[in-house]
Amino acid sequence: MSDLLERLRGRGWRMTSQRRVVAEVLDGDHVHLTADEVHARAVERLPEISRATVYNALGELVSLGEVIEVSTDGRAKRYDPNAHHPHQHLVCSSCGTVRDVHPTGDPLADLPPTERFGFTVAAAEVTYRGLCPSCS
Ligand SMILES: [Zn+2]
Ligand SMILES: [Zn+2]
Numbered sequence: 001m002s003d004l005l006e007r008l009r010g011r012g013w014r015m016t017s018q019r020r021v022v023a024e025v026l027d028g029d030h031v032h033l034t035a036d037e038v039h040a041r042a043v044e045r046l047p048e049i050s051r052a053t054v055y056n057a058l059g060e061l062v063s064l065g066e067v068i069e070v071s072t073d074g075r076a077k078r079y080d081p082n083a084h085h086p087h088q089h090l091v092c093s094s095c096g097t098v099r100d101v102h103p104t105g106d107p108l109a110d111l112p113p114t115e116r117f118g119f120t121v122a123a124a125e126v127t128y129r130g131l132c133p134s135c136s
Pocket of ligand 1: 095097132
């Protein structure tokens with residue numbers, strides 16, 4: 001469900017026209033954009049928006065916990081508005097398409113105690129890789 005704007009309104013995030021555009025660009029399902037991609041799309045709607053404004057807004061959204069940072073390909077971090085529904089990622093090794101996926105098991109619970117080395121384990125990230133239908 002694409003509800004980032006609504007969540008931000010509910011949290012009283014100061015909504016200037018520039019910040020609104022950043023939130024609108026990120027709103028939606030299966031959105032995993034790099035900061036530069038967010039900036040490029042924001043400029044289409046609001047030509048004067050600066051890269052610094054976009055980066056600052058992204059940082060705030062991450063601090064609020066309404067957007068999560070994911071690095072699926074070892075390159076630029078991507079920003080994902082699907083912050084409240086635990087999910088993993090399916091990534092095309094060729095074109096980089098990213099989908100949100102929900103494994104039937106719990107990756108966190110799947111790590112046996114003997115493999116935890118005394119750690120208190122808080123989170124698990126799994127990236128499934130392969131070729132999407134257009135690339136295979
Ligand atoms: Zn692909
Ligand atoms: Zn995601």
